[in-house]
Amino acid sequence: MNERFASLEEYTPGEQPQDKKYIKLNTNESPYPPSKSVLRAVTKKEISDLRLYCDPECKKLKAEMAKLFGFNGENIFISNGSDDILNFAFMAYGTKGAAYPDITYGFYSVFAQLHGVQSEIIPLKDDFTIDVEQFKNKGKLVVIANPNAPTGIALSLKQIEEIVKANQDSVVLIDEAYVDFGGESCCKLTQKYENLLCVGTFSKSRSLAGGRLGFAIANEKLIADLEKIKYSTNPYNINRLTQITGTATMKDNAYCLSNCRKIIKTRQWVTDELISLGFTVLPSKANFVFVKSDKISGLKLYEELKSKGVLVRHFEKDKIRDFNRITIGTDKEMKILINKIKEIL
Numbered sequence: 001m002n003e004r005f006a007s008l009e010e011y012t013p014g015e016q017p018q019d020k021k022y023i024k025l026n027t028n029e030s031p032y033p034p035s036k037s038v039l040r041a042v043t044k045k046e047i048s049d050l051r052l053y054c055d056p057e058c059k060k061l062k063a064e065m066a067k068l069f070g071f072n073g074e075n076i077f078i079s080n081g082s083d084d085i086l087n088f089a090f091m092a093y094g095t096k097g098a099a100y101p102d103i104t105y106g107f108y109s110v111f112a113q114l115h116g117v118q119s120e121i122i123p124l125k126d127d128f129t130i131d132v133e134q135f136k137n138k139g140k141l142v143v144i145a146n147p148n149a150p151t152g153i154a155l156s157l158k159q160i161e162e163i164v165k166a167n168q169d170s171v172v173l174i175d176e177a178y179v180d181f182g183g184e185s186c187c188k189l190t191q192k193y194e195n196l197l198c199v200g201t202f203s204k205s206r207s208l209a210g211g212r213l214g215f216a217i218a219n220e221k222l223i224a225d226l227e228k229i230k231y232s233t234n235p236y237n238i239n240r241l242t243q244i245t246g247t248a249t250m251k252d253n254a255y256c257l258s259n260c261r262k263i264i265k266t267r268q269w270v271t272d273e274l275i276s277l278g279f280t281v282l283p284s285k286a287n288f289v290f291v292k293s294d295k296i297s298g299l300k301l302y303e304e305l306k307s308k309g310v311l312v313r314h315f316e317k318d319k320i321r322d323f324n325r326i327t328i329g330t331d332k333e334m335k336i337l338i339n340k341i342k343e344i345l
């Protein structure tokens with residue numbers, strides 16, 4: 001293989017065990033299924049139509065998204081999971097390098113390596129918040145997850161605007177995978193700033209992680225760049241069933257919003273319980289909490305929970321090895337989690 005790729009440190013996805021049934025709190029999926037109208041949309045006819053190629057322009061899906069988000073089709077890009085957009089953005093806008101936090105989504109450094117993009121890695125502050133001043137006047141691609149992962153901490157819309165405004169000669173990508181759980185979306189700012197690429201996904205708040213559907217909202221010039229790369233790699237990258245289920249999901253947005261409200265409520269309850277057990281819980285605006293105990297190491301808690309049938313996510317990085325990231329599931333799942341943690345402690 002080409003040496004450039006042979007030495008890549010590839011992304012490690014969260015475990016997707018097929019052997020036994022776990023309470024799965026490790027990859028931030030929704031505990032709630034897609035809405036009933038999504039289930040109804042997958043008809044026998046649609047399955048029979050799988051013999052045909054899908055619409056490369058995703059016209060119906062894009063029209064529903066445009067309607068719901070209040071944008072024109074030229075301002076929306078649809079992708080096979082939002083990871084695809086991150087990939088394309090490092091490919092397209094990384095020639096002068098890329099700046100992103102030291103503790104953030106693990107894929108950014110993988111895409112940087114993949115495309116030979118020089119990384120400037122900016123440490124979070126001691127309280128795990130993003131140091132806004134350090135992200136100004138970079139002259140290179142800026143990538144920020146807001147809320148950040150795995151901390152769950154969000155920047156305000158005002159702070160995001162400061163960063164976008166202070167980097168008008170380069171692209172600022174805001175990854176809003178978790179924005180529906182209490183953050184503020186910056187998508188409307190794309191009408192004011194041509195350098196802002198706002199990225200979202202159907203994987204977390206819209207219960208379609210397995211469908212693989214992501215999107216970007218931006219000025220039409222940035223969208224045209226992404227389309228160019230898409231048509232140069234895989235024009236049929238959103239399969240028929242995903243276009244259909246995605247369209248039905250947009251039509252039933254109220255269902256997704258109500259699931260988000262449930263998750264926020266459960267998150268508050270879990271946070272209170274963990275704090276009363278002596279945990280440090282970072283203030284989360286996402287569908288997970290990032291927590292550490294002074295009674296048990298992060299790795300040990302992860303292992304003990306796994307042996308009791310509950311999967312959470314542990315990261316080996318020094319700065320966060322005391323922590324675990326725990327996805328917010330249903331109330332029932334989270335009660336089991338808390339009981340198992342009590343047993344372990």
Ligand SMILES: *Cc1c(COP(=O)(O)O)cnc(C)c1O
Nearest residue numbers: 081082083105145177201203214
């Ligand atoms: C889950 C996640 C994504 C990827 O989502 P897909 O749309 O499933 O590819 C992107 N960014 C962050 C920060 C995530 O946590």
